Amino acid sequence: MNVQDVLPRDAIPSIDDPAFGPTYFGDPNDEVIVVDGDPPRAYPIRVLSYHEIVNDTIDGRPIAVTWCPICWSAVVYDPVVDGRTLTFGTSGKLADDALVMYDRETESEWKQPTGAAIAGPLEGVRLPAIPAPVVSWERFVADNPDGVVLQPVRGDGTRSPDEVYDMDPYERYAEGGEFGLYGMRGEGERRSWDRTDIDAKTVVLGVEVGDEAVGYPVPRVRAAGGVVTDTVGSSRVVVFATDDGVHAFEDPGFDFERRDGSIRADGTTWDGATGESADGRALDRLASRRLFAFTWQDAHGRDSFYAP
Incomplete structure (x- = not known):
């Protein structure tokens, strides 16, 4: 480290x-x-x-x-x-x-x-x-x-919160090719990335259960139709990629599938962002962390990503 x-x-x-x-x-x-x-x-x-x-x-x-x-x-x-x-x-x-x-x-x-x-x-x-x-x-x-919602704490009355909390520098970093401190501030050593299947700044949802950890790259979840079922440690997991982000829940054993633009399983439709069904049920959300792929790999190694 x-x-x-x-x-x-x-x-x-x-x-x-x-x-x-x-x-x-x-x-x-x-x-x-x-x-x-x-x-x-x-x-x-x-x-x-x-x-x-x-x-x-x-x-x-x-x-x-x-x-x-x-x-x-x-x-x-x-x-x-x-x-x-x-x-x-x-x-x-x-x-x-x-x-x-x-x-x-x-x-x-x-x-x-x-x-x-x-x-x-x-x-x-x-x-x-x-x-x-x-x-x-x-x-x-x-x-x-x-x-x-959390209220802003900075500002002296001469600038609006939107000006004080300017996201442009961070969005430029997120969209740029470099990563790490060098990518953010141009300082320190330029880092290299030696894989082509996942970009360094691919967004990943990391799920850890016990001593096992799996990172779910959003493009791979989307390529699977926006629904991935998996096992992490002792837990069955279902991961949804939707217009509202990427989310992980405990999998009750249903056959989730994307059909006609909806997530369907067990005779009803499910909201991939909330885990709630049209008939009033709800999946249990898993603790997870959303982060860039290079950070997940730094913590868990290059073989820790979900692959179909």
């Missing part, structure tokens, strides 16, 4: 006292990380790109909402370790071009895409991931009319 210092600690400030409201300043197609609750909460990628971590509590449960713009990695973690709630900040370091967080309680350092402590008193501990899909703001509102 290559760890490097890039910025001072907390140069990218976490949000530790988040505020929520019913309206969002961004675009309808902006992506948000969704955490279920009463009401459900949306955390816009646009805001997270400038803060990377939100320490929050929802329905009395602590959570850490995390985002690495270089890895395009969205993961929500349970921050309770041995009965103690950890709060996280940005360390200013990168590990294999991935955000390194630190916790303020023990000062251990954590690799964001994996949730593993890589240094400090808690080295070797892994944070459990919490199911948290990534969808568009428009889809979040349609599914959750009572939902709330």
Whole structure:
């Protein structure tokens, strides 16, 4: 693992006292990380790109909402370790071009895409991931009319939140050919990618069950008709790629198939983004992480991707 210092600690400030409201300043197609609750909460990628971590509590449960713009990695973690709630900040370091967080309680350092402590008193501990899909703001509102969204914390009254939280630099990076710190900022070593079946910045949904991990590249799921069934560890998994992102659920053993533009199984249609059926049933969403392929490969090796 290559760890490097890039910025001072907390140069990218976490949000530790988040505020929520019913309206969002961004675009309808902006992506948000969704955490279920009463009401459900949306955390816009646009805001997270400038803060990377939100320490929050929802329905009395602590959570850490995390985002690495270089890895395009969205993961929500349970921050309770041995009965103690950890709060996280940005360390200013990168590990294999991935955000390194630190916790303020023990000062251990954590690799964001994996949730593993890589240094400090808690080295070797892994944070459990919490199911948290990534969808568009428009889809979040349609599914959750009572939902709330993280409010911006930056701005001095002279610029609008849309100007302060400008996504153009991050979108240029996501669409460009280079990856890692060099691709984002033109600093450090240019990384190489020695495979042609998957691009370095192919979007992957990573599912981990026990000691097994499988990354589902979105193009491969789409090539399979938008539906893939698989086994990861002891769990049967079904992965859907829809216009509203890529989502993983526990597979109850149904024969899912794409037919006439709909996902059908067990005598009804299913929404691939929510896991809900037309007859009122719902699949159990799996904890997963959405990220770029190079980051998944850094963590799990080149043979960790789903292949038909």
